[in-house]
Amino acid sequence: MSSELPATSGDWNAESAARLSVQDRLAAEALIVDVDGYEGPLDVLLTLSRTQKVDLRKISILQLARQYLLFVEKAKALRLELAADYLVMAAWLAFLKSRLLLPPDPNEEGPSGEELAAHLAFQLERLQAMRDAAARLMARDRLGRDFFARGSPEVVERVRKVSYSATLLDLMQGYARIRTRDEFRPFALDRDAVYTMEQALVRMRSMLGFAGDWGDISTYLPEGWHDDPAKRRSATASIFAASLELVKEGKAELRQSGLFEPIQLRRREPRE
Amino acid sequence: MGEQERMVEAVLFASAEPVSVAELNARMPHGCDAAEALVHLRKRYEGRGVGLVKTGNAYAMRTAADLSFLMQKETVETRKLSRAAIETLAIIAYHQPVTRAEIEEIRGVSVSRGTVDQLLEMEWIRFGRRKMTPGRPVTFVVTQGFLDHFGLESARDLPGLKELRSAGLLENRPPPTLGIALGLGDEDQDGAVDENQSELFEE
Amino acid sequence: MGEQERMVEAVLFASAEPVSVAELNARMPHGCDAAEALVHLRKRYEGRGVGLVKTGNAYAMRTAADLSFLMQKETVETRKLSRAAIETLAIIAYHQPVTRAEIEEIRGVSVSRGTVDQLLEMEWIRFGRRKMTPGRPVTFVVTQGFLDHFGLESARDLPGLKELRSAGLLENRPPPTLGIALGLGDEDQDGAVDENQSELFEE
Numbered sequence: 001m002s003s004e005l006p007a008t009s010g011d012w013n014a015e016s017a018a019r020l021s022v023q024d025r026l027a028a029e030a031l032i033v034d035v036d037g038y039e040g041p042l043d044v045l046l047t048l049s050r051t052q053k054v055d056l057r058k059i060s061i062l063q064l065a066r067q068y069l070l071f072v073e074k075a076k077a078l079r080l081e082l083a084a085d086y087l088v089m090a091a092w093l094a095f096l097k098s099r100l101l102l103p104p105d106p107n108e109e110g111p112s113g114e115e116l117a118a119h120l121a122f123q124l125e126r127l128q129a130m131r132d133a134a135a136r137l138m139a140r141d142r143l144g145r146d147f148f149a150r151g152s153p154e155v156v157e158r159v160r161k162v163s164y165s166a167t168l169l170d171l172m173q174g175y176a177r178i179r180t181r182d183e184f185r186p187f188a189l190d191r192d193a194v195y196t197m198e199q200a201l202v203r204m205r206s207m208l209g210f211a212g213d214w215g216d217i218s219t220y221l222p223e224g225w226h227d228d229p230a231k232r233r234s235a236t237a238s239i240f241a242a243s244l245e246l247v248k249e250g251k252a253e254l255r256q257s258g259l260f261e262p263i264q265l266r267r268r269e270p271r272e
Numbered sequence: 273m274g275e276q277e278r279m280v281e282a283v284l285f286a287s288a289e290p291v292s293v294a295e296l297n298a299r300m301p302h303g304c305d306a307a308e309a310l311v312h313l314r315k316r317y318e319g320r321g322v323g324l325v326k327t328g329n330a331y332a333m334r335t336a337a338d339l340s341f342l343m344q345k346e347t348v349e350t351r352k353l354s355r356a357a358i359e360t361l362a363i364i365a366y367h368q369p370v371t372r373a374e375i376e377e378i379r380g381v382s383v384s385r386g387t388v389d390q391l392l393e394m395e396w397i398r399f400g401r402r403k404m405t406p407g408r409p410v411t412f413v414v415t416q417g418f419l420d421h422f423g424l425e426s427a428r429d430l431p432g433l434k435e436l437r438s439a440g441l442l443e444n445r446p447p448p449t450l451g452i453a454l455g456l457g458d459e460d461q462d463g464a465v466d467e468n469q470s471e472l473f474e475e
Numbered sequence: 476m477g478e479q480e481r482m483v484e485a486v487l488f489a490s491a492e493p494v495s496v497a498e499l500n501a502r503m504p505h506g507c508d509a510a511e512a513l514v515h516l517r518k519r520y521e522g523r524g525v526g527l528v529k530t531g532n533a534y535a536m537r538t539a540a541d542l543s544f545l546m547q548k549e550t551v552e553t554r555k556l557s558r559a560a561i562e563t564l565a566i567i568a569y570h571q572p573v574t575r576a577e578i579e580e581i582r583g584v585s586v587s588r589g590t591v592d593q594l595l596e597m598e599w600i601r602f603g604r605r606k607m608t609p610g611r612p613v614t615f616v617v618t619q620g621f622l623d624h625f626g627l628e629s630a631r632d633l634p635g636l637k638e639l640r641s642a643g644l645l646e647n648r649p650p651p652t653l654g655i656a657l658g659l660g661d662e663d664q665d666g667a668v669d670e671n672q673s674e675l676f677e678e
Contacts, residue, residue, distance in 0.1 A: 039356060042380025085381070111448035119447050126378060129441045134362035136431045141337040143421045144348040147325075148335040148489035151346060154286035154538055154546060166556040166564070168625045174558065175565035176639050178582055196585045281524030282538040283545050285488075299545050321484030335485040342482055342502050346489045 041089035044071060046124050056125045061117035062100050065093040096120070195225060195235040200242035208252060214264040217243050217254075276300065276309040277316070284313075290330030290420055326425045328416035337423070351394070357387045361396060365418070365430055366442055369400035369411035374444060388412070396421065479503065479512040480519070487516075493533035493623060530623045540626070560590050564599060568621070568630055572603035572614035591615070599624065 038044050048067045049059050072090040075082050099113030141147055204220055217239055225235040243265050246252040256263045279300050284291055296306035310331055314324040317333075325334045335343070353361070360383055363375050375383050391397045400413035414427060424430065436442050482503050487494055499509035513534060517527040520536075528537045538546070556564075563586055566578050579585050594600045603616035617630055627633065 039359075039379065040381030115448045119445070122445060123378075123380070126441045127380065129436055129439070130359060130362050130366065130378060133366055133430070133432055133436065134358045137362055137365065137422060138358060140422045140424075140431070141340075142350075143334070143423065144346075144350065146337045146340040147423060148340075148343055148346050148485075149288040150285060150333060151489045151491040152535070153288035166561060166624075168627075170556070170561050171565045171568065171625065172634060172639055174561040175569055178562055178566065179639075194584065197587065198585060278524035278539065279542060279545055282542040283524075285525045285536065286538050286546055319481075321481035321486075322488045333488070335489050336481065339482060339485040342486050343489055345502075346491075 041068075041086050042123060042127055044068065044086070045089075045120075046127055049124060056121065056128055059121055059124070061120055062097060064120075065097045065100075068093050069097070193228070193230040193234055195222065195231065195238045197238045197241045197245070200235070200238035201245060204239065204242050204246060205251075208246065208267050211252070211265060211267045214255065214266045216262045217265045218262065220265075274309065274312065276304050276306070277312050279304065280306055280309040280313055284324070284331060284333045287332070290325075290327050290332040290416065292330040296331075325423065327420040327423075328426065330416060332420065334423075351390075353390070354387065356384065357390055360387050361391055361414075361418075364391075364397050364412045365414045365427060366433065366436065367444075368413040368427065369403070370413075371403055371409040371411050373409060375412075377444075477512060477515060479507050479509070480515050482507070483509055483512040483516055487527070487534060487536050490535075493530050493535035493619065495533040499534075528626070529628055530626075531619045531629065533619065535623065557590070559587070560593055563590050564594055564617075564621075567594075567600050567615045568617045568633055571616040571630060572606070573616075574606055574612040574614050576612060578615075 038047070045064060045068055048071065049056065049064055051067070052059055052063065069090055072082060072086060096113060096116050100117060104112060143149065203222060207220060218236065220239045221232070221235050225231045240263070243252065243254055243263070247254050251268055252265050253268050254263060254265050280296055283296060283299060293306050293310070297304060300306060310324065317323045320336070321339060322333050322335050325332050359379060360375055363378050364370055367374065367378070372383055372388070388397075395415055396418040397412050398415050400411040402408040403411055419426065483499055486499060486502060496509050496513070500507060503509060513527065520526045523539070524542055525536050525538050528535050562582055563578055566581050567573055570577065570581070575586055575591070598618055599621040600615045601618050603614040605611040605613055622629065
């Protein structure tokens with residue numbers, strides 16, 4: 001389904017075209033859109049019914065049926081492919097039209113043409129009512145546009161953090177802890193037995209280039225950090241942390257065959 | 273100012289979402305009566321820059337709508353809804369609980385899955401109870417989030433609801449089609465069988 | 476209630492961040508005096524469940540501190556801020572602007588990148604000006620969010636060492652030294668071993 005329906009207002013009803021006002025013609029020309037623009041046959045009927053300029057309750061279904069059939073004829077003439085439901089509606093309206101025009105056959109079963117027409121009118125009115133309701137709904141004051149919720153809701157996590165994890169007291173105690181330590185202990189001594197992760201990273205980065213095959217990470221311990229238990233522990237921990245960091249960066253791989261087994265590392269070949 | 277009023281005020285202020293009376297009571301010390309405190313609080317905030325708003329069975333603090341001009345910074349761009357989505361939403365709101373087939377009957381076209389998905393995703397609609405008709409189709413209803421967004425206390429406060437109802441436009445009037453029109457296979461005119469089928473095909 | 480008071484109330488309520496007087500004035504219609512409206516508003520909320528709070532040079536609405544117990548139910552999960560992070564944060568607050576080297580100097584251990592990143596991410600610290608020393612290192616300062624969170628008007632309001640001592644927060648005895656502290660860079664020297672481990676698990 002594509003392109004446009006170059007119909008003019010006159011096409012709908014040639015005789016009355018001359019009598020149509022400019023406004024009527026504009027309304028009718030609203031139909032000159034591709035069929036995709038319509039939300040189904042009922043939408044087309046509703047649009048067509050506006051050209052009648054009357055209350056939907058007093059609409060002439062007969063006239064509407066004619067207009068719709070013309071609309072479909074026009075589309076066919078332009079060799080536009082109409083969706084099946086448009087054609088089904090056309091057939092149904094043709095049937096309705098004949099029922100409305102012909103004198104009622106007393107032997108015929110089923111609802112009268114008037115009943116069918118009344119239901120179609122009801123459907124159109126109901127659809128129009130829903131459209132109006134939708135428009136009114138969307139025009140209401142709306143959250144985030146016209147009225148607003150609390151901009152900084154005191155959520156959950158944050159509130160918890162106040163009471164639990166980082167209170168002013170924590171902060172001051174933390175500070176006090178450091179200052180007290182400072183007053184009594186020269187920190188320089190501590191660093192002796194500390195091999196930082198940064199140091200470990202620098203060391204491992206420079207060595208990584210040669211680690212093509214799996215090797216125990218303990219082999220990365222620096223000289224002189226093997227014997228003193230405190231120093232060895234510090235260096236081991238940092239080497240391990242640095243290994244994890246390298247893995248995170250995608251530069252190395254780690255493996256361990258089981259609990260407490262040696263941890264092995266090798267360089268990871270860059271993927272290209 | 274009553275202590276309970278203070279508490280309700282604090283809880284509602286702290287939350288961006290509406291808070292139900294039950295939850296208020298649960299959070300306040302035992303023996304408190306949130307409902308009564310809410311009455312006082314609502315009065316206290318009358319005519320102010322923010323006010324107490326009821327939405328569904330919950331309450332929330334919201335800024336006064338006449339001050340929206342101050343809030344350019346806070347305005348959130350809502351995703352633009354298609355015409356189909358807006359109409360579908362209105363039909364669900366006014367006809368709820370409503371089945372997909374009923375929505376299609378009203379709009380005269382099939383409801384695309386994307387439309388329903390979008391509304392579900394925005395948490396403006398949700399599934400309601402299954403209908404006790406053949407095939408037991410699922411129904412859709414609007415959510416509290418919908419009420420909150422459109423500033424409605426309840427679905428009964430939808431604009432024009434009474435008029436629509438008294439005009440009979442919210443009725444599910446069965447089409448007077450029997451026998452003859454069936455041959456045309458018109459889905460819109462037809463009853464339960466087609467309804468169920470369209471659901472089958474789409475799901 | 477003054478119209479300007481209503482406006483300030485609504486803006487402070489809806490804003491995600493504390494708002495300065497200058498911004499209030501910029502957002503309100505020409506000729507409004509936000510500062511004056513704030514005075515009235517502050518008075519109006521005295522003793523209520525929420526109150527007007529000044530943080531830095533900006534204003535925000537906060538629930539009353541004595542009602543914080545009401546927010547408990549909303550809590551889902553929290554991660555405790557690690558000791559390393561608290562200490563780093565404290566040092567930044569007390570010594571700002573301070574470089575990483577200076578923090579390490581004070582703490583006696585190196586500061587891990589993760590700790591600084593976490594604090595930056597929480598928006599409790601930010602980068603300050605570079606120091607005019609060799610290498611022009613960056614400095615860290617605390618943010619408005621930090622002041623906001625800890626209910627401080629400015630970092631200068633933090634109690635000094637003397638006050639800490641008189642409040643009993645400063646232990647006069649050095650904590651026992653455990654020479655075997657793990658050297659994971661960011662660990663405390665004086666903490667018990669299990670504390671260090673819990674830090675490992677928390678980060």
